[in-house]
Amino acid sequence: MSHSSHAPVDPVDLTARLVRCPSITPAEGGALELLEAELSRAGFTCKRVDRAGTCNLFARWGEKGAASSFGFNGHTDVVPVGDEAAWTKPPFGAEISNGHLWGRGATDMKSGVAAFAAAAIDHVKETPPDGAIVLTITGDEEGDATDGTVALLDWMQSQGERMDVCLVGEPTCPETLGDMIKIGRRGSMSAWITLTGVQGHSAYPHRARNPLPAMARLVDRLASHTLDSGTDHFDPSTLAVVNIDTGNPTTNVIPAECHATVNIRFNDAHSSDNLTAWLMSQIEDVSSEFGVQSDVKIKVSGESFVTPPGALSSLVANAVKAETGIAPDLSTTGGTSDARFVKDHCPVVEFGLVGKSMHQVDEHVDIADVHKLKAIYRRILTDYFR
Structure with a gap:
């Protein structure tokens, strides 16, 4: 059944609004408040799970004990700006030029969070699934990470909340959107x-x-x-x-x-x-x-972990190929991410944007990629709940 009155969420506009929130770890900066308002409006049950000065957001659409539950994980905190004089665009300005959106967190990873939030909202509005969609978003991924995703998972366990599988929306692609999925980390x-x-x-x-x-x-x-x-x-x-x-x-x-x-x-x-x-x-x-x-x-x-290639990596890889024409590599390269915590809760893989400019001066994201990423996430949800 389709609810065609719903206007699709623009993930670039949502990214821009998030980038304008100065959420340098551990400051919340308004980013989680903004997401909570958007998700609540779309019918998600939202709960702030703050711990030891770290702000976190849990959001679920659908029943708590649903037969199947798809999870997204991401963070809204960003690393410091560094030398502001070296930036050619304001770090929290979210300026759009030359097909890119500029600002701290544009790549890592406010665009990823915006893309999966937009995909989730559109999905429940237009094709309400028989199941639950869970979003876990932390304000402490770039810091010590002791009270971020860990606090969310602790709280979920205490409340009987769960994800059957989870996709972390970190930037994973070295060169081109679609070229890499992370199935584990060292x-x-x-x-x-x-x-x-x-x-x-x-x-x-x-x-x-x-x-x-x-x-x-x-x-x-x-x-x-x-x-x-x-x-x-x-x-x-x-x-x-x-x-x-x-x-x-x-x-x-x-x-x-x-x-x-x-x-x-x-x-x-x-x-x-x-x-x-x-x-x-x-x-x-x-x-x-x-x-x-x-x-x-x-x-x-x-610790190191791997989610062996199987149903979850295939689900993501097929959606990536359908939207980009690229068959992604399944990789375990790179540093650590919050997937290292999620793996103790449920099977987890990571897929997101090209990460080249993350943590750099003049961090920016390709606007076309943000739209494409939302489309990939939307397809993943459609295929998962089919």
């Missing part, structure tokens, strides 16, 4: 290592215990170790040494401490636990060999 963890010896005069090294040669040995061991050679869906895991520092400007002092930081991006051959154990054993070996003390702080940003 895990990420960082380690801050301090080696402590004994400070002394560089003319009398035997009276000191220099932590620098120990750190040099350790960093070489870590950096030259092959973690794995890749798995079915993942490239090889990587370890990058990102900092070595003693804070010592002099030449006649052997410092007491040396610090190093490493970041590991790991595939599904590893867990953060087994990598932590390996890291600690390497540090202990070198510490005892050089007679220095060690202190380590580890932060895990997320």
Whole structure:
């Protein structure tokens, strides 16, 4: 049945209105309020799920216990503007020129949120599905992400709310809209290592215990170790040494401490636990060999995961191909996203725009792509509820 009186939601106009909200993490900036008003008007049940100063929005159309429930996930927070003088367009102006909409968040990811909100509203107005559509939108994806999508999922579990499958609308395409779907992500963890010896005069090294040669040995061991050679869906895991520092400007002092930081991006051959154990054993070996003390702080940003190719990735890939003519690659490349949390709730894949200008000065989005993305999301909903 069709409700033809409904005027379709313009995803570019909605993107522009969202970009004008200065929602730099963790500020809400009016973005979630704007979405809540739009979705409520369209018959969605909306609930603000704010936690520890982070603003989040849950919206559902249809019954809570519906036989099938399709979910979208995204964020309205944006990274800081940086040097505003370097921008040629106002970062929160949402100016439209040369077929592009300009502003912070235009690509990452207010356009994605606008596209799936517009698709969901049109879908329930024109072809009300036998089921539920759930939108989970956070204001803390670019920050620590402890009280964003995690808070929404915690709240959903406590309320008996659920998504059977979920599509995260992050930018996923390297070159052209349609060229890539993310079916998983590598895990990420960082380690801050301090080696402590004994400070002394560089003319009398035997009276000191220099932590620098120990750190040099350790960093070489870590950096030259092959973690794995890749798995079915993942490239090889990587370890990058990102900092070595003693804070010592002099030449006649052997410092007491040396610090190093490493970041590991790991595939599904590893867990953060087994990598932590390996890291600690390497540090202990070198510490005892050089007679220095060690202190380590580890932060895990997320475990690796993969949603094996199947019904959900096919659903998305078929819709992408139908609207763009491109058969997308199924990939696990890139950094982390909130899909790492959603995967504990239901099967999840990611599909969105070309991400080239995200986090850059003069961030912008191709207007034609935003319309096309809405059409892809709309087709996904139509096919899912068919």
